[in-house]
Amino acid sequence: MPADTTAPPAIEFRDVHLRYFTDKGETHAISSVSFTVRKGEFISLVGQSGCGKSTMLSLLAGLIAPTSGEVLINGRPVTGPSQEVGFMLQQDSLFEWRTILDNVLLGPEIRGMDMIAARYRAERILKNYGLGQFMDHRPSELSGGMRQRAALARTMCMEPELLLLDEPFSALDFQTRLSIADEIGGIIRSEGKTAILVTHDIPEAIAMADRVIVLAPRPGRLRAIHEISFPSAETRPGAFDARETPEFQGYFNRIWEEMEDHV
Amino acid sequence: MSETAPTPAYLAWKTAQKRRRAMIALAQAGLLALFLIVWEIGPQRGWVNPMLTSYPSAVGQALLDMIRDGQLWSNLGVTLLEVVISFAAAMIGGTLIAVLLWMSPALERVLDPFLVVLNALPKIALVPIFYIWLGPTGSIYAVAIAVSIFITILMLYTGFRQTDPNKLKLVRTMGASQAQILGKVVLPGNLDTFTATLKANVGLSLVGVIVGEFQASTAGLGYLIVYGSQIFRMDMVMASIVVLGVISILIYLLIQWIERRLAR
Numbered sequence: 210m211p212a213d214t215t216a217p218p219a220i221e222f223r224d225v226h227l228r229y230f231t232d233k234g235e236t237h238a239i240s241s242v243s244f245t246v247r248k249g250e251f252i253s254l255v256g257q258s259g260c261g262k263s264t265m266l267s268l269l270a271g272l273i274a275p276t277s278g279e280v281l282i283n284g285r286p287v288t289g290p291s292q293e294v295g296f297m298l299q300q301d302s303l304f305e306w307r308t309i310l311d312n313v314l315l316g317p318e319i320r321g322m323d324m325i326a327a328r329y330r331a332e333r334i335l336k337n338y339g340l341g342q343f344m345d346h347r348p349s350e351l352s353g354g355m356r357q358r359a360a361l362a363r364t365m366c367m368e369p370e371l372l373l374l375d376e377p378f379s380a381l382d383f384q385t386r387l388s389i390a391d392e393i394g395g396i397i398r399s400e401g402k403t404a405i406l407v408t409h410d411i412p413e414a415i416a417m418a419d420r421v422i423v424l425a426p427r428p429g430r431l432r433a434i435h436e437i438s439f440p441s442a443e444t445r446p447g448a449f450d451a452r453e454t455p456e457f458q459g460y461f462n463r464i465w466e467e468m469e470d471h472v
Numbered sequence: 473m474s475e476t477a478p479t480p481a482y483l484a485w486k487t488a489q490k491r492r493r494a495m496i497a498l499a500q501a502g503l504l505a506l507f508l509i510v511w512e513i514g515p516q517r518g519w520v521n522p523m524l525t526s527y528p529s530a531v532g533q534a535l536l537d538m539i540r541d542g543q544l545w546s547n548l549g550v551t552l553l554e555v556v557i558s559f560a561a562a563m564i565g566g567t568l569i570a571v572l573l574w575m576s577p578a579l580e581r582v583l584d585p586f587l588v589v590l591n592a593l594p595k596i597a598l599v600p601i602f603y604i605w606l607g608p609t610g611s612i613y614a615v616a617i618a619v620s621i622f623i624t625i626l627m628l629y630t631g632f633r634q635t636d637p638n639k640l641k642l643v644r645t646m647g648a649s650q651a652q653i654l655g656k657v658v659l660p661g662n663l664d665t666f667t668a669t670l671k672a673n674v675g676l677s678l679v680g681v682i683v684g685e686f687q688a689s690t691a692g693l694g695y696l697i698v699y700g701s702q703i704f705r706m707d708m709v710m711a712s713i714v715v716l717g718v719i720s721i722l723i724y725l726l727i728q729w730i731e732r733r734l735a736r
Contacts, residue, residue: 270645272641272644272645289647290644290645290646290647291647292647294645296641296642296645296646298638298641298642299638300638302636302638302639302641302642304639304657304660304661306660306661306663315643315646315656316646318656319643319646319647319648319652319656320646320647367646373645
């Protein structure tokens with residue numbers, strides 16, 4: 210790990226608690242969560258439902274505030290939706306009343322960015338993602354994998370430093386899912402973005418991440434953190450090839466057991 | 473469909489399909505003709521009292537007379553103007569209120585039971601009150617707007633509330649303001665709701681205006697109907713109803729056209 214002591218971590222959770230209040234009672238959703246993420250790091254959050262993994266993304270996105278503790282991005286507490294953050298949801302949520310290009314321009318439009326530059330950027334990103342001929346098409350004319358790539362283009366067009374991925378592949382069929390995860394993982398790595406992926410698919414979590422954070426449910430809390438490395442490969446393998454490495458099964462078994470313990 | 477030449481079986485199917493459609497159109501025309509013939513012959517043969525039913529040739533004559541002396545145009549103009557104004561007022565007012573309710577959930581919770589009751593209340597019952605309060609012209613607009621505005625609010629608000637939560641979450645993560653959420657997601661995502669409301673409202677506005685004219689009785693097709701029945705001119709009553717039917721058809725076609733334009 211390059212020791213950069215001056216720059217604050219890209220993400221920091223400091224003893225974060227979150228409680229929900231409803232008529233039926235009080236829910237302790239997240240309990241005493243602390244961890245940091247380095248700039249450019251790819252983190253996977255795994256855990257059973259109810260472990261608060263999506264909630265942690267909502268905290269980072271500034272959609273909800275912690276009951277106590279602090280969530281910081283680049284050393285500054287999160288107070289609301291930030292320009293630094295790009296969110297990608299399970300559903301591509303492309304607007305059928307807009308063309309693909311106009312969908313990609315949604316973020317810059319809402320954030321009041323320079324639209325001429327944004328348009329140039331959107332066209333370049335769509336071409337890079339293999340959607341160059343589909344800019345003027347409607348979302349319904351695209352396949353599931355193409356739609357998810359368009360959704361990534363929409364996120365990237367806002368030039369976020371931090372990507373929050375909330376199970377972005379789980380609506381796709383298995384084969385598309387593997388290839389899109391590989392492709393999108395590669396894009397995010399090559400652009401040097403910090404990313405947090407929420408998933409309940411353990412192989413996907415291992416294949417894409419530098420570290421896997423395992424959460425335990427009710428209340429959501431840290432269970433374990435695994436550094437993922439593949440000494441057998443010369444460079445960090447892509448999400449697809451990572452599954453073939455000898456180290457992969459070891460990680461899988463350990464994380465699987467940690468998640469089983471808590472049933 | 474494909475590039476290759478159509479097979480004989482497909483051509484045969486198309487011919488049969490064309491014939492089926494022609495048969496349906498023929499049956500519809502025949503049904504209308506049968507109705508008109510029975511209506512024409514029945515009163516003349518003394519099967520029914522012509523004073524009560526009139527008959528097509530008399531209705532046609534009445535229509536021609538009304539066109540010639542200008543009575544039709546002036547009354548039709550009055551009714552159409554009332555329909556257009558009250559329809560527009562109900563649409564615009566209803567949309568504004570629905571937007572307001574969407575923006576303020578607290579306000580919606582307070583007003584919800586009142587809106588439901590007002591929507592269920594037969595607005596026709598209010599006609600005498602409107603007449604006393606607002607006079608002949610004002611009461612017509614009041615009835616027509618009252619008949620359609622509550623359903624507009626409820627339909628649009630329900631549509632707004634059913635906006636895809638994932639799309640809302642998406643734009644919230646982008647930092648969208650309430651106005652941006654409304655303008656970029658809620659309104660464009662509810663074009664279908666708008667056309668459905670439009671459809672329901674045109675008919676309702678027409679009902680409201682005619683009922684208002686029944687009471688106010690100064691001008692309009694509703695006035696012609698009431699006046700004709702009072703002096704026992706059934707041909708005049710029927711002619712006015714025929715004109716109302718034609719208006720309904722024209723409005724239906726107009727909405728269809730708008731719907732196709734919106735769908736692009």
